[in-house]
Amino acid sequence: MNELIERYLSAVCSYFVARKKNRIYHELKEDIDESLDQYDSIEDLIVSYGHPRSMALQYGYRPFIGHRFNPKIVNRIEKYLFIISSIYLFICSIFYLDQFNCLPITQYREIATTHSWILTHPIVIIFALGIISMIAIIILDMRHGVCQEVDYNLEKENLNKLPSSSLYPNHSGEILFMIVFSIFFLLYGIFFTSDMIVQIQNESYQMIHLMTNFFQPYIMIIFMDFFIDMIKHIYTRNYIQYSTIINGFTVIALTIFVINSNFLNEYLLPFNYSIGYNLVDFFILGALVLIYSFSFYKLLRNIRAYYSSFRG
Numbered sequence: 154m155n156e157l158i159e160r161y162l163s164a165v166c167s168y169f170v171a172r173k174k175n176r177i178y179h180e181l182k183e184d185i186d187e188s189l190d191q192y193d194s195i196e197d198l199i200v201s202y203g204h205p206r207s208m209a210l211q212y213g214y215r216p217f218i219g220h221r222f223n224p225k226i227v228n229r230i231e232k233y234l235f236i237i238s239s240i241y242l243f244i245c246s247i248f249y250l251d252q253f254n255c256l257p258i259t260q261y262r263e264i265a266t267t268h269s270w271i272l273t274h275p276i277v278i279i280f281a282l283g284i285i286s287m288i289a290i291i292i293l294d295m296r297h298g299v300c301q302e303v304d305y306n307l308e309k310e311n312l313n314k315l316p317s318s319s320l321y322p323n324h325s326g327e328i329l330f331m332i333v334f335s336i337f338f339l340l341y342g343i344f345f346t347s348d349m350i351v352q353i354q355n356e357s358y359q360m361i362h363l364m365t366n367f368f369q370p371y372i373m374i375i376f377m378d379f380f381i382d383m384i385k386h387i388y389t390r391n392y393i394q395y396s397t398i399i400n401g402f403t404v405i406a407l408t409i410f411v412i413n414s415n416f417l418n419e420y421l422l423p424f425n426y427s428i429g430y431n432l433v434d435f436f437i438l439g440a441l442v443l444i445y446s447f448s449f450y451k452l453l454r455n456i457r458a459y460y461s462s463f464r465g
Contacts, residue, residue, distance in 0.1 A: 155195050166209075168206065171324070172325075174324075174325065200308070200309050203306075204306065207307075221300075226293045230289050234282060234286045236395075239395075242374055245275065246370070248272055249366065250413075256413075273369075279376075279377055316387055319457065321386070321387055334447065337440075338440070345361075353433060364437055367410070368441070371403050371407070374403065378396055378399060378451065396451060397455040400448040401448075403445075404445065407444065411441070421434050421438070
């Protein structure tokens with residue numbers, strides 16, 4: 154298929170997700186293929202269909218928020234959110250890795266006495282950062298808003314400016330993964346706040362509570378990255394770089410933890426001892442695998458998108 158057609162199809166379908174996205178892609182592709190012989194060039198054909206957003210509206214796209222925010226403000230707040238989140242993730246990782254004796258330093262243990270609440274409540278911290286970011290976007294947009302009228306005309310000279318298809322998100326696999334991810338960590342949270350886990354911690358020497366706290370910042374960062382990912386119709390260079398840094402650091406930190414902590418020998422409870430012990434191992438191993446897998450997937454996806462679209 155002509156690359157220009159593929160770019161146009163990707164631009165239209167970026168407004169949809171899951172099965173509807175695939176259905177519209179195939180319907181529009183079939184319609185374009187049938188119309189090719191009616192035009193002198195592919196450019197004339199695509200111009201006749203109109204702006205990708207206009208075509209998406211014809212297929213039933215309805216924006217959740219009708220207001221158009223200033224993209225410069227949104228990108229700036231997104232940048233600050235990623236920077237602050239990255240710093241928080243770095244501090245949490247260093248602190249907990251040191252607690253597990255994975256680093257050749259010990260001075261970070263002093264953080265526990267003064268900043269333990271911040272380090273052990275990443276759900277509150279990340280959620281608060283998200284709320285503050287949205288409030289900042291709304292306030293700044295009220296002062297520096299953009300025109301709400303959209304020009305849906307598609308000029309032939311602008312066709313080559315359509316971004317590469319690799320920059321348009323395809324959320325089908327990620328949505329399915331996040332459903333599994335959310336259900337797993339809902340059960341994870343219920344189990345690790347139950348009376349059973351208190352008894353298990355008293356019976357064993359493993360630092361179960363420390364491991365659960367160690368995973369929390371990565372879980373929240375994944376949810377934050379996924380939320381930002383979902384509201385994007387196209388990946389920008391800056392977003393790919395920020396997401397790559399966070400997910401790359403997550404992969405590195407978890408790898409250091411598994412290797413240097415002698416994880417399988419020292420931090421897992423004995424199998425076949427009791428159902429409670431087996432559940433602890435299941436949830437801890439499951440959490441590690443899910444966080445690692447999703448971060449590694451996002452890391453590879455970002456690198457592929459960056460080099461296929463921005464390396465020039």
